[in-house]
Amino acid sequence: MxxxxxxxxxxxxxxxxxxxxxxxxxxxxxxxxxxxxxxxxxxxxxxxxxxxxxxxxxxxxxxxxxxxxxxxxxxxxxxxxxxxxxxxxxxxxxxxxxxxxxxxxxxxxxxxxxxxxNQGAGFGWNLVRNSNLSDGTKYIVAEGATMNVVDDSVYGKALTVTPVSGKRIYWNVEKVWGANTTYTVSFIAKASVAGQKIQPSRSLADYGEDISLSTVYKQYTTQIVSTATVDGGTLSFSFSNASGDIAITNVKLEKGTKATEWTPHPDDLIGDTGKGIKSTAITYQASTSGTTVPTGTWSGSIPTVSAGQYLWVRTIFSYSDNTTSTIYSVSRMGANGTNGTDGSNGKSIGSVVNYYLATASSSGVTTATSGWTTAVQSVSAAKKYLWNYEVVKYSDGTVASTTAPCIIGSYGDRGSKGDKGDTGSTGNGIKGIVEHYAVSSSNSTVPTSWSSTVPTMTESNKYLWNYEIITYTNGTMVDTTKRVIGVYGNKGATGATGSQGYSLVANVVRDAFTESQWTRYGTINREETWSSTSGIRNGCRIGDMFAIVGTATDT
CATH class of the missing domain: 2.60.40.3450 (Immunoglobulin-like)
Known part of the structure; x- marks a missing residue:
């Protein structure tokens, strides 16, 4: 930095x-x-x-x-x-x-x-936030009653309420109530009419005493025994009658049976978020004037400055709250002296050394104060102010100038805790899906008649359509897009005629020789009539033995 x-x-x-x-x-x-x-x-x-x-x-x-x-x-x-x-x-x-x-x-x-x-003896932490109304009606709800925060000459702020019988006001609390634990409630209150009743309770479940108010401010105390452990809940004040307006302030809820002096909730002790330096942008420009801010172009590098001209430095600070501020500083480049017979050599700026100091002091810091370093020191809650000064030296090592120490940053304390976010809405899931089918002769015109079972496709109704009805857990239903999911296939064309088959080949064994005979009559399932007189048919005789040595094609 x-x-x-x-x-x-x-x-x-x-x-x-x-x-x-x-x-x-x-x-x-x-x-x-x-x-x-x-x-x-x-x-x-x-x-x-x-x-x-x-x-x-x-x-x-x-x-x-x-x-x-x-x-x-x-x-x-x-x-x-x-x-x-x-x-x-x-x-x-x-x-x-x-x-x-x-x-x-x-x-x-x-x-x-x-x-x-640490909590000391005779002291209890206040478990109620904004208990003295310093933050208006934050954390406070009026149920069926009218309330306003007003200035009070004695206690600073007070909550005025116009009661309605059977109704209440309450402070929201977090992680306060524990089972079988006794709590003490104390508060300052008064009523416009004596006898107005007010009764503290844990969320209208566990009650303290039903208290009658007087017409002047008094401190009232009562105990509540909590029967449950809950993360949230309320400290409620109920009204059993409505005889007059009330004013209430300095509410305190603490563990134990003793009412101690009013103190704020720990969250109410946290101060506002501090503002620190987020970034800086340093640019330079040469000018002939040492009093009027130049209007030319600013540069991120140091320009050449002629003798007698001025070097301007512009620093833009960006803060953590997204605001900015701009400061300027200016120095003059010395003019050359007149020529002399024995004039000494001129000297230029040789270095600039920055010194930093983090301290609890916001004033009275000098260059003689102990603890300065050339490295940027970290600020903290104990040392929240960052001081800085510069020592400018000539090229021969002599000191040209030493700037006065200035505060250039401060430590920002932690901000208050944000409110708890609202509970998100219930999710919506899929409860069921029902399929629907139809057949049609068209693949572009949506059918009008649908079935929950898959129908049979035909050559005329060759397109199978489908869509789904999706039912969600919140009871809503959505139809998906109707689309074609299948197409019927037509019968193929008749194949070409096959080639002429061959008949059987037989080896006929007769006496001492073998005779082979091919015949076009030897087709499958062909029957031959043998002559009982000649005893010969196609070269074969009754009593011949033969064996098939070839195959025949069924035409």
Missing amino acids: AAKASCQVTIADITDAYSAVLTSETYTFMGNTSGAPIGSACTTQAMAYQGNIRCSKVIIGTISCPTGISASVSNNGTASPTITFKTTAVIAVACEASIPVIIDGITIYKKFSFAVA
Whole structure:
């Protein structure tokens, strides 16, 4: 990071070093009388810059945690990994974790500090947020009644309510109620008519005393024994009558049977989000004037400045709330002196050294204050102001000028916790699918008659159509597009006539020789009539023995 203030002159570009920042570097756990309980958690995000350019890939190495605290990393390797710390044992003292932030192979170690706000004797944490109306009617709901937040000369703010018998007002709470646990409710209230009733309860399930109000402010207390453990719920105030308006403030719900002095909920102690420097853009321009801001083109590199002209430096700061501010600084290039017989050699600016200091002081810092370094120091809740000054030296090593220390950045505290999001809507799934079929002579005109079973295709109705009716779990139904899924195949043409087959070949064995005879009458299933007189047919006689030695083709 290279941040410049209006009291400085920048001569050299020093904006290409790496720096790493955490969105928060400290966290205070809210404890009981023993310390911060198991399961307490907090988060921070890591970011890195090369000069004023944000790095797109940041890797978190193995985090060194103190005993009783674990760490996990999500979105590692992105521009802003998230680190979550969680207590695995009761934490009673301050401690810190060491976080290795790796950018382009360079490791920068960041410290994250933990503190514990222990609950002392005679003190109980207030479990109700916005209990003194400092945030209007946030977390408060009027059920069938009219309410307004008004200024009060004694207590600052008060909630005025016009009661309706049988109705209530209530504060929404989170992770408060535990089964078989006693809670004490205390509040300051008054009524316009004495005898107006108000009764605290856990979500209209477990009740405290039904209290009659007077016409002057008084503190009232009662106990509620919770019979259930719930993450949400309410601290309700019900009205059994409607005799007059009421004013109520400084509501407190705490564990135990003793009402202690009113204190705000821990969330109400967190201040607004601070504004820090997100990036800087430094440009330069030469000018003949040292008082009027030049209107020409600004450049990212230092231009040549003639003797007697002025070098202007413009720095644009971009802040975390997306606002910007611009500052200018100017220096004059000295003119050459008149020629002398023994004139000394001129000297130019040889270097500019920046010094940085993170401190808790917002004023009174000088160059003599201890702790200055040439590396940019990290700001924190304990050291939230980043100071800077420059030493300009000539080429011969002598000091040309030293700027006055200026604050160039400050640490922003963690913002308040956001509201819980609404429950998402119920999902919608597929409950069933019914198939429908039809046959048609057309593959373009949709049929009008459909069946749940597959019909038989014919040469005239050769196209098989199909669509589906999909029923969803919310009761809605959708028809799919009707389309052709099959086509009937016609009978093929008659084949060509086969070639002439051959008749049988027989070897006839007679006496001492063999006679072979081919005949066109030897076709399959052909019958021959033998003459009983001649005894010879086609060269064969009755009593001859023969064997088939060929094959015949059935024509």
